Amino acid sequence: MNLIFIYGKPATGKLTVARELARLTGYKLFHNHQTVDLLLPVFEFGSKPFVELREDIWIKVFARAAKERLHGLIFTFAPETTVQPKFIDQVLDAVEPAGSRVRFVELTCAMEEVYRRIDHKSRQQSGKITSHEVYEKLEAAGVFATSHMPKPDVSIDTGKLNPAEAAAKIAKELRLPKV
Numbered sequence: 001m002n003l004i005f006i007y008g009k010p011a012t013g014k015l016t017v018a019r020e021l022a023r024l025t026g027y028k029l030f031h032n033h034q035t036v037d038l039l040l041p042v043f044e045f046g047s048k049p050f051v052e053l054r055e056d057i058w059i060k061v062f063a064r065a066a067k068e069r070l071h072g073l074i075f076t077f078a079p080e081t082t083v084q085p086k087f088i089d090q091v092l093d094a095v096e097p098a099g100s101r102v103r104f105v106e107l108t109c110a111m112e113e114v115y116r117r118i119d120h121k122s123r124q125q126s127g128k129i130t131s132h133e134v135y136e137k138l139e140a141a142g143v144f145a146t147s148h149m150p151k152p153d154v155s156i157d158t159g160k161l162n163p164a165e166a167a168a169k170i171a172k173e174l175r176l177p178k179v
Helices: 014-025 032-039 048-067 087-098 111-117 132-140 163-173
Strands: 002-008 028-031 072-077 101-108 154-157
Touching (some): 002 014, 002 048, 002 087, 014 072, 014 163, 028 048, 032 048, 032 072, 048 087, 087 101, 154 163
Parallel strands (some): 002 072, 028 072, 101 154
8 A cells, every 4th residue: 555645734735635636646635634524523623632643643654554554545644843753753653664665755735825715704604813913823833844844755745736737747746556
């Protein structure tokens, strides 16, 4: 299985590009907010049970997808400080023994573009950050640091490519099959 691990700061287009990549490749899409949204009605964001359950669910899905030999899985991820430092190693440990491979894709864009996108209606529907002020406060506090992330196999500025172009570039650079 190819696990395409798309990461980046909020509003860099992770879900939009992932949807295009799933359409292009036929890979399944596992968006991180599916788990976040599952847990938020019960546990406060960042609380110990929230963090532990969120990461446990993510890892178990990856491991099971690898065990079941899915052709490919796309995961969207926003690195932030509530994610445990061991998470990336756990991802690799969950899928590599089954012969699967993790491919890291980093999405970036200029802050002007982030601010243009941050309050979009689609972000409001999934409980994402939708305020310039909240984003700026979290960014200033270092919440979205990506220094603990591995070097990406592909890095794309989504301010320079539309989602379909970004997905096509990912598929080409990672040599992913197209459906």
